[in-house]
Amino acid sequence: MSPNLSVGSVYIGSDPNQLNGYYSYDRANPNLTWAKSRQTDVGLDLGFLDERITLNADYFVKNTEDMLMNIPAGIGLGSVWVNGGKVRDNGIELSLNYNSDPKKAFRYGVGANFSKLNDKLVSLPNNITTYGTSPSVRGLLSPIRTEVGHPLYSFYSVKTDGLFQSQDQINAYKGSNGTLIQPNAKPGDIKFVDANGDGKIDDNDRQFMGSAYPNFSYGVSLNASYKNFDLNIFLQGVQGNKLYNALKYTSLNAGGLGQNYNLLKDVLNAWTPTNTNTNIPRVTASDNNGNFGTNSDFYIENGSYMRVKNVTLGYTVAPRLLSKVGISSLRVYTTANNLFTFTKYKGFDPEVGFDNYGIDVGRYPQSRSLIFGINLNL
């Protein structure tokens, strides 16, 4: 397998002319083979009361070896496909459904599903321990790391410990050699944790801080009908995931990109000597302490949410009233999408999913919509 050469254009000459150039950016690997995976599933299907209660449970373990991995081909190059990653996924999926007695006028059903997935990178080829590069926030913050022993695509960031409230606190924050750990800090700046204890804050202080993979995700659907009315509710959510709210970088940072305008209203709650009970650092056009320029857990937030995704209420007009006017059926209904969202996440929309590995650079939020409809059959 030999990747195509890349083509670039250049200008050369006293009156420059455009010329093409060919180069090998992604590299070839003549020894590439298929990945091998082995999966074990255990499943259970149960039904009770004439299948009015059903339970499905599945558990699986999947071991993948010689996984195809696109690793950097080396400095100054693109990537190369190699075999060799070993990943273990295991997960559990449950679904439970209940339907009430179909002979009664008031009928309802409840369905719930639950799934939990773990994945873990067991090893990489050539005894390397990390691979890949992180997508970044405007080329500045690169929080994603894939390392042996950790879930794929974890956040790897410097830990914060609140804001400095006074110069005394800054002066008291010293390394073992007695020098200030954050000499550029001013009251209202973020205190970073010197995880490796070398007396300074840098990329060697990054730690694993969870990932956009949830502990579990779930959905609940309810449907009920009484006489001519019908109601459907669908809830959905994830629990225990983290999101990287990079919107803070662009929208709370008064100096970041050379623009101190178009900030979020939250910036009004930034630290000042009289507004100290906040976690938003002071407003400054320079960022000498790296409040915003540091890839830290200042950006990492709980991404759990529960969303009332869909609610539908319908009314079906009785057929005998309609047959005289040549209509065989008529239903009027209203549907609301994204009606409520319960979350602590501060970004626009917690439903970031795994796009960009959970780095939210201000993804356009999903709208709440209301639909009124008529379903008419002649």
Next chain:
Amino acid sequence: MKNIKNAILLSVGLLLAACSKNLDIKPQGAVSENNFWQTGDDALLGVNAMYEPFDGEEFYGRGYMWFINASDDMVTGRINTNADAIKNFNRTYYSGGYTVDQWDMRYSVIRRANDLINKVPAINMDATLKNRYLGEAYFLSGLMYFQMAYNYADDRAGLPVITRANNNDPNPTPRAANITVNYNYIESELKKAASLLPYLGQLNTADYGRPHKVAAWAYLSKLYLYKKDYANAEKYADSVINQGSRSLMPNYADVFKAANNFGSEYIWSAVSTAKGSSGWGSILPGVMLENKGWGQYNGWGYYQPTKELYDAFEQGDTRREATILKPGDKFMYFGTLNTYASVNSLSGYQFNKYMEPFSYANPVGSSISPNGDHPTTNLNVPLMRYAEVILIKAEAELMQSKNADIEINMIRKRAGLAAIQNATMDELKKQRRCELAGEWADRHRDLVRWGDAQATYAKPLHGSNGQVIWPARTFDPSINSVWAVPQTEIDKSNGIIKQNAGW
């Protein structure tokens, strides 16, 4: 009557796009490593690819100019915390941002040069062209390592050397033991280049912008100067001088005119053009232009000169007005005579050197790029010019306790200044600063290698109105004499590439 049923659906639906499956078929006629490097035409395509990264915004546009911007000659003219962190030697700068690709871009040129040197010798083709192509590869390889070496390597750690043999090895290459290892490698690359390359006069004008023998000598002289091998610095500067085809232009301001891109002072430059939809080459002229270009063009407003630089020029030095626009100066802009005043320059000054492309009426598309987000011009930004070779020779002489009056006075005379006798290093430093301000010759590196950076940066910088515009900075020579290795390279190498000590 037949009972026809029509279903009418009145609702808003969600359309799900179907996924298309990629077919595992290779396009016919695609060029891959397997069917390339067969002919002389292939070799030329491979050669051209080495120049492709030079169009990058952070190559000869900003890039190392962020490091040169750490000097006392200029300040970042607008609010930008990431840029401030670089100038203030604050370690928050190196995890990302403007300087993160400085290694990758240069190593991409080195990789392509290595491929070429591995493959081209076996091609059956014109021998003269083959030599030229190989010479271009050795020159660019040497130049890329040199640009990185003095910025990132010192006696404690060198740069990774990707040899021709390990050019296809995906395993990370550790840093060489020290900068001397790199300098020796660069020396060998540039000497091979010098032996293979033709003289500028032997190139067709369509090939101007490709390396030539004298450019290799000039960079050898600069390499030896940085290496403090002054005898060889002088020797290779003499090679350039005695070859005889290069000379100072009589009028300093003419050096920075597009018509003289390949004039008598040219040795090596960033080939640039306003052609195409986005231009090509160095965006430095647009980066230095007034932020938002007084409503006419997307100037970026970075890198503005300081009062310190303005005051460094002697009375009567014609280079001062050619170099700096100060409030009240008259200048041509988009075909009309303007009086310089800045809306937003932090210092109140602007560099004037690269303004010629903006002076004409209707310049967009002819002398400046149609794309203000990639503001190249038709002016080639100098990277090495004859005046610098003269100054390298002068410095090498002074460091060997020889008299350098001939060279110093060549520079002074062209600037409209009286000749002096027994010029000292102080005079050399002043001439180097005033002659090469705002160019890639690199004032910051000069201050570091002269041991002047700490004291210089401990003083605040001033604007045209005399106010402090940049507070004093702390420069620790034991740490800040080299810049921090881009963190992504450390991460990608799985920690095999180590950070510079102290950063």
